[in-house]
Amino acid sequence: MGTVKVEKIGGLAGYGLPGSRLKSSGETATSALSPADQAWVEASFQKPPRSQEAGNERDTHRYRITRTKDGRDQTIEVPEAQVPHALKACVTDKLL
Amino acid sequence: MCCMCQIVPERVLKRLAADRSYSEEQRKNFADTIKIDTELRRLRTQAARLTRVAGLMAEAPTVAPAPAITVYDCNHGQTLPGAQILNPATSTDQTARHVFSETKSVEAFYAQVFGRNSIDNAGMTMISSIHYGVRYNNAFWNGSQMTYGDGDGSIFLDFSSANDVIGHELTHGVTQYSLQLNYTNDAGGLNESLSDCFGSMFRQWEANQTVKQADWLIGKDIMGPSARDDGYTCLRDMADPDAKHCLSPQPTKYSQVRPGMDPHLSSGPPNLAFCTIAKAVGGNSWDQVGQVWYRSMTGFGPAPNLKMTAFADRTRAVAAELYPNDTALARAVDAGWKKVGL
Secondary structure, three states: OOEEEEEEEEOOOOEOOOOOOEEEEEEEEHHHOOHHHHHHHHHHHHOOOOOHHHOOOEOOEEEEEEEEEOOEEEEEEEEHHHOOHHHHOOOEEEEO | OOOOOOOOOHHHHHHHHHOOOOOHHHHHHHHHHHHHHHHHHHHHHHHHHHHHHHHHHHHOOOOOOOOOEEEEEOOOOOOOOOEEEOOHHHOOOHHHHHHHHHHHHHHHHHHHHHOOOOOOOOOOOEEEEEEEOOOOOOEEEOOOOEEEEOOOOOOEOOHHHOHHHHHHHHHHHHHHOOOOOOOOHHHHHHHHHHHHHHHHHHHHHHHOOOOOOOOOEEOHHHEOHHHHHOOOOEOEEOOOOOOOOEOOOOOOOHHHOOOOOOHHHHOHHHHHHHHHHHHHHOOOOOOHHHHHHHHHHHOOOOOOOOOHHHHHHHHHHHHHHHOOOOHHHHHHHHHHHHHOOO
């Protein structure tokens, strides 16, 4: 079923921004996700959630989620509050 | 105001009271009437005064009470707000006590320095949640409350341990209830910058530091041991936004700001402008320059898509309005913005 790559972006500390010394990333096998989380991934790639800018959340993270389908990478960015715990938990924070 | 409104004028009563063609009893009645009228006039005058005072009291604005400050414990979960800590000021949880006292201090800072009553200037309850998530490396404002993670203990310490972080998050609320800035492009950068400016001002105010004594670092107190070992001293440096000791260096010129850039990057130029202006003026950042920034943020109504050029021009105009005889301040504000290309 493939792999889902996850990267945490932004927040108060500015993870993953150009020039940032902070990176947070990881990956998980799609088969390791619960059926509900697998369904969330599929639905999110079909119809990406609204952008973070529309709400009043400030300093929250965004998650960049990438999967390979039919030999091509597909990437979406999702506000932190909408990402399933299993996906958020697969990233590791690192200093570059 | 005429108080001589009895049917028989006083001078007539006096003449009648002295007229010996009337009996002694009649003259005494006329004299008593004068006394009674005099007392009635005094009573009417007093009643009129009381009416005026009561009217003024009815028109006086009611002063909203100081806002309530509440703290909740997420107990390492991610459901907000979590379980309320009933007496955070005396809690056995050191983080709860610290967040309560620092939030109270930010409330005092806004009240005493800027005359603002809480986040919404109407006494809104200040809600904080602590111990959010597991080793969670962030703090945020979710539109109605502040939230703090404990940090992983390696790169970051407890995010609530830094008073500028608390001031930063709370100021996102103030911006939401004043300028209502969006979180993208110029407005997003201004939004982040206002939180850094007021967060830094709060930190300086608590330490009673002048602009020369201040270090102008954002997030210094949340740097964990591995970050410090690698030479990082802060998230951002308002005096030197692209410095190597910043975990998240920023642009220093407005010409480097790009559409869609993360607000934590595009806040670099306005941060540098504020710091440059405050240093040029000297003294305490929250005195003149802070007043100019506060009025520019809260005195003109919502402007969700405010451009940085418009905000810069607004601060120039506000400086001239608030301090019309201070040419040094006007020059400093102008030069500070020009330094970053605005």
